[in-house]
Amino acid sequence: MCYKGSISKEERKLMGYGNKGKKGIRTIQPSYNVNAFSNPAIPIVAQDSPDYITTATWGLVPFWGKRDPEKFLKDSKYTLNARGEDFWETKSYKPYVQEGRCVILFDGFYEPHTFSSNKKQPFYCYVPNDAGDYNSRSILPIAGIYSIMDDEYYVSLVTTEANDFFAKVHNVKKRMPLVLDDKLVEEWIKPEQSKSVIDDLVRKGFTSKEFHAHAVSNDIYKRDFVRDGKDVIDPVQPIQNIF
DNA sequence: CCAGACGTTGTT
DNA sequence: GTCTGG
DNA sequence: CCAGACGTTGTT
DNA sequence: GTCTGG
Numbered sequence: 001m002c003y004k005g006s007i008s009k010e011e012r013k014l015m016g017y018g019n020k021g022k023k024g025i026r027t028i029q030p031s032y033n034v035n036a037f038s039n040p041a042i043p044i045v046a047q048d049s050p051d052y053i054t055t056a057t058w059g060l061v062p063f064w065g066k067r068d069p070e071k072f073l074k075d076s077k078y079t080l081n082a083r084g085e086d087f088w089e090t091k092s093y094k095p096y097v098q099e100g101r102c103v104i105l106f107d108g109f110y111e112p113h114t115f116s117s118n119k120k121q122p123f124y125c126y127v128p129n130d131a132g133d134y135n136s137r138s139i140l141p142i143a144g145i146y147s148i149m150d151d152e153y154y155v156s157l158v159t160t161e162a163n164d165f166f167a168k169v170h171n172v173k174k175r176m177p178l179v180l181d182d183k184l185v186e187e188w189i190k191p192e193q194s195k196s197v198i199d200d201l202v203r204k205g206f207t208s209k210e211f212h213a214h215a216v217s218n219d220i221y222k223r224d225f226v227r228d229g230k231d232v233i234d235p236v237q238p239i240q241n242i243f
Numbered sequence: 244c245c246a247g248a249c250g251t252t253g254t255t
Numbered sequence: 256g257t258c259t260g261g
Numbered sequence: 262c263c264a265g266a267c268g269t270t271g272t273t
Numbered sequence: 274g275t276c277t278g279g
Contacts, residue, residue, distance in 0.1 A: 003253060037253085062249075064256045078250030091249050091258060112253065120254085159251085173252055221254045 002081045002159050002177050003036040004220065005109035006124075006233065007043065014053055014105050014139060017045045017185070024055030024153070033220060033228035034058075034106070036080040036157075039073050044144060044155055046102040047189040053105070056146060056153035062092040066149045073154075082145055082156040084178055084202035088195070093156065096145045097198065101189050103141035104157055108134075108233065109177060110220060111170040111213070115239050122220055123169050123213040123242075124233045134233060138209065141185045143178035143201070160202055168242055169213050181207045214238070 008030045011022060026041045034040050039059045046054045057069075060079040065072030073079075079092055087093040108126035115121070129136040143158035158178045162169075166176035180188055184205045187197060215238035219225050 002251085064249075076250080081251055083251075175252075218255065223254070
């Protein structure tokens with residue numbers, strides 16, 4: 001993406017990650033068009049309450065924006081992603097790397113591909129379940145960091161250098177969301193986790209599950225695109241095969 | 244010392 | 256609120 | 262992404 | 274050769 005993902009499972013199906021239910025007033029709507037730029041409500045598992053699914057706002061609000069978080073997000077669309085390689089040094093994020101790690105629960109996300117013709121196409125990226133096609137997808141625990149203002153959680157998605165697969169998809173910026181291996185989620189959200197382990201997870205914690213990706217309609221990158229139904233991820237003919 | 248940033252990668 | 260850059 | 266640095270510390 | 278700064 002790292003600005004657009006999908007949440008299509010009903011919340012209770014996410015409960016494998018939060019076995020005591022959910023926190024937060026807002027409900028999370030299933031959507032195939034979860035757009036970071038509109039600061040949507042997304043499900044996370046936070047280090048301060050690992051037994052719950054917490055509703056968070058996509059867009060981290062640092063301490064200097066706490067007087068008016070909504071204004072901060074409206075004016076500043078630059079805390080949607082946090083670079084894992086840099087987040088200990090950046091002013092906005094560094095207080096929250098130790099205090100506020102979480103996983104964001106998506107079941108897919110979109111990455112742009114640029115062809116040699118300079119034409120672009122978005123690709124929907126996901127891990128199929130046993131059935132093997134895009135209609136049944138695994139939940140992806142994506143590393144995030146969050147701040148809390150007045151009990152509301154504000155979260156930024158952690159990105160890292162693309163692996164071989166994602167370098168083929170997101171072939172210009174070569175970045176990818178840090179999708180953690182299921183068995184490392186606990187390590188990531190352990191509150192007293194050490195800096196060196198956190199850095200190791202950023203570098204080497206990416207899931208070993210096999211991703212799939214297929215081209216989808218370019219409509220999803222239009223500013224006024226609001227449809228969020230399942231047909232959004234229907235495959236279209238790629239301009240060229242990218243693998 | 245003060246001003247300005249504070250962030251990362253989408254665009255149809 | 257705090258750091259960076261000029 | 263490309264250009265430019267890449268380093269440390271004497272004295273008056 | 275690799276990192277940093279613009």
